[in-house]
Structures are given as C-alpha cells and as structure tokens.
Amino acid sequence: MGKEQFNFVIVGHVDHGKSTLIGRLLYDTNSLPEGKMDELKKTCEMMGKPLEFAYLLDHLQEEREQNITIDTTQIFFKTQKKEYVIIDAPGHKEFLKNMITGASLAESAILIVDAKEGVQEQTKRHSYILGLLGLKQVIVVINKMDLVEYKKEKFEEIKKEIVSFLSRLNIYPSFIIPISAMEGDNIANKSKNIGWYEGLTVLEALDTFKDTDIMEEKALRLPIQDVYKFDERRILAGRIESGKIKKNDEIILLPEYTETIVKSIEEFNRQRDVVEAGISIGITTTEPIFTERGSVICKKGENLPKIINTLQGNIFWMSKTPFKKGERIFLKLATQEVECILEKIITKMNSSSLESIGNDETQIENTEVAKIICKLDKPIVVEDFNITPELGRFVLIQNEDICAGGILTNIYGD
Amino acid sequence: MEHLDELESRSIYIIREAYKQYKNIAMLWSIGKDSTTLLWLCRKTFFGHVPFPVVHIDTGYKFKEIYEFRENYAKEWDLNLLIAKNQKALDKGMGPISKLECCTQLKTIALKNFIDEKKFKALLLGIRRDEHGIRAKERVFSPRDTNFKWDYKNQPPELWDQYKTKAKEEIHLRVHPMLHWREIDIWKYIKRENIPMTDLYFAKNGKRYRSIGCHTCCNPIDSDADTIDKIIHELETTNTAERSGRAQDKEQAYMMQKLRMLGYM
Incomplete structure (x- = not known):
C-alpha cells in the first residue's frame, strides 16, 4: 500500500509569493474550514489591509503586521489522488534556521520565483539547501505572471536563468510552470491567460510524484535508541531505518562487532513476526550482551556499514x-x-x-x-x-x- | 508502510528520545482523545509500562465523565497519577468570566506551580499541528524559559529527527510527540488499537463534543455520530474546524498566541 500523506515544502525568496500560493492551493481544493474566509476578511478589515491569503499561515501577530513569515508551519490538504502536507518556509535570511527545519521534513519541493525579479539571493540559498537535504523531486513555479502580462518571453527568460543555476547544484526540476498564485492561474485549474503553456498545473504535477526509496528491501540497520529493563525482559529499543528483522535472526552489533541471535520481537498490544523499515521496535537477544544507545544492529550475511x-x-x-x-x-x-x-x-x-x-x-x-x-x-x-x-x-x-x-x-x- | 504505523513509530521515537535525555519527565493527561492516545503511545513505547508520572491539570470545571474516566484508567493501567490544581485561585472564586484570565490561572499557573514543586525537566504533551495555526508553528522539542514563556520568534532548529539536547538548568522543555497527527488519524488509531475513550465524544440526542476542555467553555456540535466509524465518516466530510466549540480559539484577538506565549498548552 502506498503512502497516504506526501510532504512538500515551498521555498523561495521573500515576497515571491509562497504564502499566497499555499492560500490559493487550499482555496482551490476547497480545503478551508467553513467560516475561515469570512474570519480572514474580517481580520484584514480590522487591520485595514486588503484580503491576504498569507494570513492563513502567518498566525503570529508579528507575521501579519509585518507581512512576513517568521517560522515554518504545516498545513494539510487533499486532492482526488493524494493527501498532502504543505510545509511553508520563511524567505528571510534571518529566519534561515526555520526554513531548514521545515525543509528537512519534506520529500519534495516547490521553488517559487517571481517573474519580474527572477533569481534572487534566497532563491539561490534555498536551492542550495534543497540539494544539501537531498531533495530530488522539485517543481519550479514562475509566479506573478499576471504582472508581466502573461508573456511567454518573460517566462522563458526566467526559466533559462533558474535551470542554469540549478544545474550547478545537480538539481533538475521535474516541472517548470508559469503561474499566478494571486489570480489562480495554473494552480488547480489550467489558465486561460496562459494559452501558450501546455504542461501540467501545479496540482497535476504534485500528483505525479512518487514515494522515495523502498527501505525495507535494503540491508538491516537498526540503531539502538535505548536499553530498557522495566520487567524481566532486557529490551533493545530503536527504529529500523532499513531492512527487516525477525526472531532467530543472527545479528551483529556495530561498532563493537558483538554477535548474537534475536530471541524475540517485543511489542505492546500487537505481535508481528517480521518488522520492517520505519517501525519503532524492541528486541531481546539470546545472550545478555552489553550494548548501549548508539550501536547499530545489522544482520549477519548482509553487507555492513x-x-x-x-x-x-x-x-x-x-x-x-x-x-x-x-x-x-x-x-x-x-x-x-x-x-x-x-x-x-x-x-x-x-x-x-x-x-x-x-x-x-x-x-x-x-x-x-x-x-x-x-x-x-x-x-x-x-x-x-x-x-x-x-x-x-x-x-x-x-x-x-x-x-x-x-x-x-x-x-x-x- | 501503513500510515498509522508510520505515525505511531515516529511518536514512539520521539517519546524515547525525550525519556533518554530526561529521566525527570512527566506527561500531561487531559483525559481527552489526544492525550489519552498519547498515554497509549507511551504504554506502547515502554512495552506496557509508563515509567514517569501522568499529570492531570484539574481546573475544577471538568466534566464528571472526565473524573470517572481518570479514576478508572489510572487504576487499570497502573499509572502514577498526579493532580495539579490552583486551589488558591479557585478559593478566590476564579471562573470563566474573563476567559484569558481563567485559562491562565487554572491551567497555566496551576501547571507552573506544579512544575516548580516537582522539578520536572520535560513534559510530554499531545498537541497537534492541525488543531490550530499557532500549534502548527511548534517544534517537537520546544523550550520554555524560567517564566514559562515561549520564545516563538527564536525557536531552535530541528532536522532529521535530531532534537534539542540537554536544556540549561532553568529551562524546561515541552515535548510534542503527536504534532504530525491529524484529528482523523487519532480516531482511526483509536479504532485500530481499541483505546478506551470517554463517552462525551459520542453523540447523544443529536449532540457530541468534538474537542473537550472545561464544561463551562466548550460547546457540543450537532452530530449523530455515536460510534467511532460514524465519527470517522463525519470527519471525512466535515468542513468545520475541530476546535470551533472552544472559546479560547477566537481568531481576532490572537488569544491562542497570547495564551501559548504565557505557557498555555
């Protein structure tokens, strides 16, 4: 069975429209709770500002008053095909650690670039971080097309600039889409204003993304988190990062090279014979070996780290x-x-x-x-x-x- | 990997990280669906045991069903149950006339005094990102200063399941193992694991509570969902926010932000 939820982060330079894009995605997929738009309109009126989609994410008073995102946030929405978690990341250099915090949770990314301003300082820095974090599934959206009269030449110009920059980082975007988050062009619906563009909308592009690696088919890696002795059992606890483990498996603990055998798989309110990558588990061993947090359990006969x-x-x-x-x-x-x-x-x-x-x-x-x-x-x-x-x-x-x-x-x- | 297994394993990982670092830790149990699920996750994490105290902040304005449930399961699950109460404020007649003041006195101050007394270094809480925009801004390991304040403008970075390490002496940490769960996940998990829940969540005479706090400040919603399956179905189709019946969530005055900055849960 496939993954039910897909995490993606939206990054880009400050004011290139990250929060507006998210607001638009939620609005167009009918994901806003009832009354939220009215509440938002009221808040904006109270603050004497035009309706801002960004307020859906910028909940802190300081964020709304200054029109900036300070910290990363997450929000949920779904399409016919998939459920998504959007991670919004702040664009200011000052809040970079918050951007990295958000982006480290994502499996894919949308990089947003302003059609008028093109590649800017944070566009570059954020791209570099995407590369560093190992994110391979990337969509580039060229936003605010309405402000450049939806001109193809402008799109091609920015596209060329960003593609050439990203290739230096070994990032090859899967899609490059002209949009206007403000007007709703090519987000959930194909734009009538951008007739010359024949590719996918942002939502269609997201729906094509797949799960990353199948970790359970690799060699066993189970880093020990803690050793418990609450009752007669001495349990080595941890999360399986790759591979699988079962009773009677011959295992090796690294870096100390201790060998032993899995006596039991321990679980509360459940009993599985084989447990796979991603699962937090406990095991007991046939011999009372000394080990502690940090050791990595591997399987005899498989390749070792x-x-x-x-x-x-x-x-x-x-x-x-x-x-x-x-x-x-x-x-x-x-x-x-x-x-x-x-x-x-x-x-x-x-x-x-x-x-x-x-x-x-x-x-x-x-x-x-x-x-x-x-x-x-x-x-x-x-x-x-x-x-x-x-x-x-x-x-x-x-x-x-x-x-x-x-x-x-x-x-x-x- | 199954979605609920993934959520569960992530939570267990976080609870183990917290317990590894801080032996002097406690869990907050409001007896609602989220913290009861968190309690269940703790039992799973430690193979049937809960190796730290479970704290109920008792405002004195909780539903009678909550008190009954608390007593029953504290016993059945062999919990080290501790009650935190701001008796002084209650004796002076504190009640929900000013909601900000009442929540602060009966929840935040009650907890603060209790932590001062018990010297807890870290607290496990069952808050989720999808509950409220302010909660979506939280870290998994979230420090509070001596005055209990949340410095939301300068949160520590977190990446790749690596969290803040040892806090300074005077700081306590809030640990949020369930930030990544959604309301519907909670109910699907309650169903799968067969976790007992208070009756208040199930519809009677066309009404049920979707989020439970004090009986003075939360309103039931219109609903005929009297089973877990019906609740799940209701959540799949609803467009109303979970905490719409909770007084402290009003958008206009940034009430939730003010409360959380002061140390509200």
Whole structure:
C-alpha cells in the first residue's frame, strides 16, 4: 500500500509569493474550514489591509503586521489522488534556521520565483539547501505572471536563468510552470491567460510524484535508541531505518562487532513476526550482551556499514557563533553521539553566490557552507547518504542547540 | 508502510528520545482523545509500562465523565497519577468570566506551580499541528524559559529527527510527540488499537463534543455520530474546524498566541 500523506515544502525568496500560493492551493481544493474566509476578511478589515491569503499561515501577530513569515508551519490538504502536507518556509535570511527545519521534513519541493525579479539571493540559498537535504523531486513555479502580462518571453527568460543555476547544484526540476498564485492561474485549474503553456498545473504535477526509496528491501540497520529493563525482559529499543528483522535472526552489533541471535520481537498490544523499515521496535537477544544507545544492529550475511574515526562532510552553518578550526563540538548521527574536533576546513562557500570564500580557512560563519574534516573521539557507524540517509547525515551541536546540518562525503575513501 | 504505523513509530521515537535525555519527565493527561492516545503511545513505547508520572491539570470545571474516566484508567493501567490544581485561585472564586484570565490561572499557573514543586525537566504533551495555526508553528522539542514563556520568534532548529539536547538548568522543555497527527488519524488509531475513550465524544440526542476542555467553555456540535466509524465518516466530510466549540480559539484577538506565549498548552 502506498503512502497516504506526501510532504512538500515551498521555498523561495521573500515576497515571491509562497504564502499566497499555499492560500490559493487550499482555496482551490476547497480545503478551508467553513467560516475561515469570512474570519480572514474580517481580520484584514480590522487591520485595514486588503484580503491576504498569507494570513492563513502567518498566525503570529508579528507575521501579519509585518507581512512576513517568521517560522515554518504545516498545513494539510487533499486532492482526488493524494493527501498532502504543505510545509511553508520563511524567505528571510534571518529566519534561515526555520526554513531548514521545515525543509528537512519534506520529500519534495516547490521553488517559487517571481517573474519580474527572477533569481534572487534566497532563491539561490534555498536551492542550495534543497540539494544539501537531498531533495530530488522539485517543481519550479514562475509566479506573478499576471504582472508581466502573461508573456511567454518573460517566462522563458526566467526559466533559462533558474535551470542554469540549478544545474550547478545537480538539481533538475521535474516541472517548470508559469503561474499566478494571486489570480489562480495554473494552480488547480489550467489558465486561460496562459494559452501558450501546455504542461501540467501545479496540482497535476504534485500528483505525479512518487514515494522515495523502498527501505525495507535494503540491508538491516537498526540503531539502538535505548536499553530498557522495566520487567524481566532486557529490551533493545530503536527504529529500523532499513531492512527487516525477525526472531532467530543472527545479528551483529556495530561498532563493537558483538554477535548474537534475536530471541524475540517485543511489542505492546500487537505481535508481528517480521518488522520492517520505519517501525519503532524492541528486541531481546539470546545472550545478555552489553550494548548501549548508539550501536547499530545489522544482520549477519548482509553487507555492513562503514566504521570511521575521521569524518568528511558538507555542512551548512546556521548559528551566529562561528565554528572555529580546532574547536571541539558535539556531533549526532542517528542515535550516535560523539565529540569531535574541527581539524580542517577544506573549502568554504557563500551559500547565496556559491562563490568560494578564499583565504579565511580558520572559521565558518552564519549561513556559510563548507566542506570539513572532523576528528572523532570514538568510532561511529556510517553509510552513504544515498543508501541510508539516516546514517549518512549528521547535525552539530553548540550551546545545546543544533547549529549545523551536514551530509557525509567520501566515506569509502582514504 | 501503513500510515498509522508510520505515525505511531515516529511518536514512539520521539517519546524515547525525550525519556533518554530526561529521566525527570512527566506527561500531561487531559483525559481527552489526544492525550489519552498519547498515554497509549507511551504504554506502547515502554512495552506496557509508563515509567514517569501522568499529570492531570484539574481546573475544577471538568466534566464528571472526565473524573470517572481518570479514576478508572489510572487504576487499570497502573499509572502514577498526579493532580495539579490552583486551589488558591479557585478559593478566590476564579471562573470563566474573563476567559484569558481563567485559562491562565487554572491551567497555566496551576501547571507552573506544579512544575516548580516537582522539578520536572520535560513534559510530554499531545498537541497537534492541525488543531490550530499557532500549534502548527511548534517544534517537537520546544523550550520554555524560567517564566514559562515561549520564545516563538527564536525557536531552535530541528532536522532529521535530531532534537534539542540537554536544556540549561532553568529551562524546561515541552515535548510534542503527536504534532504530525491529524484529528482523523487519532480516531482511526483509536479504532485500530481499541483505546478506551470517554463517552462525551459520542453523540447523544443529536449532540457530541468534538474537542473537550472545561464544561463551562466548550460547546457540543450537532452530530449523530455515536460510534467511532460514524465519527470517522463525519470527519471525512466535515468542513468545520475541530476546535470551533472552544472559546479560547477566537481568531481576532490572537488569544491562542497570547495564551501559548504565557505557557498555555
């Protein structure tokens, strides 16, 4: 059975129309609760403003008064074919960490570009983040076509600009659609104003997207989250990130290389013989082995992940406190937690211009992206991001908050 | 993977992360459908046990059915049930004349005093994004400062199931394992798992409660849904918001935002 819900994020430069597009999607699919439009009209009148679709998402007082989205939000709607969760992401550079928070939950993305303004600073930065997060299913919408008199030439010009930019990031959009979110052109309904466009509407394009990888067909990876002993059972608990597990399976715990056998699959109010990727589960083992949070359960006979002492990765820095060469920092990868030292900054880039920042390889600053090498205090279990995303991406923690996200590179190299 | 399994597994993952980090944790149980489902998820997470206290914030204005249900299942499920009540305010006659003031005193302040007393570092709550626009802006691990305030303009980033780690000494964390559930998911899950629910949700004489708070401040909706199947069918076809019967959700005055900023659940 297919997935019932599909998450997509809408990103793009500030004022290019993200919130308006969402409002339009909800309005055109009849997803607004009864009375909501009236309530909205009243609120806008009270504030002395014309009707703003954006208010459907911008619930904070500050957001409405200043016409900006501060934090990411989610909203639900459905079409005949699928149910969707829309993730709205703020466009301001200042709220970048909120944008990343939202985008990290998505399986696909709509990148919105203003037909008059074209590619802007946040268009570039957001695109880079989509690439970093590994989002492959991307729709580009060229918005505010009404403001350029629905001209094909203008659309082609912006299209060329964005496609050429995205190709530098290895992002190849599945669809590029001319729209007007304000007027409702090519959102749920084909536009009469854009007769020259023969492709799909935004909704039709979304409906073509499919689920990402089938994780249960891969090798078993079960990172241990915790070990419980509430009664006579000693249960290793965690979520299966890939593969499947059943009673009597011969397993290996990494990085310690302990071997044992699955004695039972533990569940409350349910009993399954085989459990698959995505399920939070508990197991007991035939021998009382010592293990703890962070170890990864794999299956004997299947391919095994890699164990590393030094990590190389691309990171996106999102903290006002810079990350300095030689600094100790806390790293989390799946349920593994380890301290490490920033040994080397290989390259550093401005996330908007994507131009490399020369000379200063001593620290990484807010919104910069970098390729780094970190020396780990103890070995960790990793895998290629494209095989098991959970074991191929990590976060860095500074002052108790997440300050960077990263993807491992070159894990099979030297 | 089945939709309900996916929702369930994600919630269990979050509850385990919270419990791993904070042993001094508690769960808020309003006895409504969401927090009763959360309680059920906790039992699933820990294989039949609930290894922390379950707190009911008692405003004194709850329905009698709520109190009955609380007593029955606290016993049956062997819960460490704790009651938080702002008796001082109730003794002074606090009631829903000013709703903002009443909610703040009987819910927020009651909880704040209780946390101060019990020194809880983290609280599990059953709020969902689809309930209210303000709740949709929440993080899974959401810090509150010493004064209980929610700094919604500067929330910590969260990505890839990695959440905020150890909070500073004076901060407590709200943990929201069910943010990603929708109202209809809750009912489908209640049906699948056969989770007991208070009768107030089921229609009698053409009326039922869709969202339950204090009897003084929530109104039943017109409905003939007297079984779980009928409720699910009703939700599939309705166009009315879930909390339309709840007084504190009024759009105009940003009441929900003000309440949440002050520490409301």
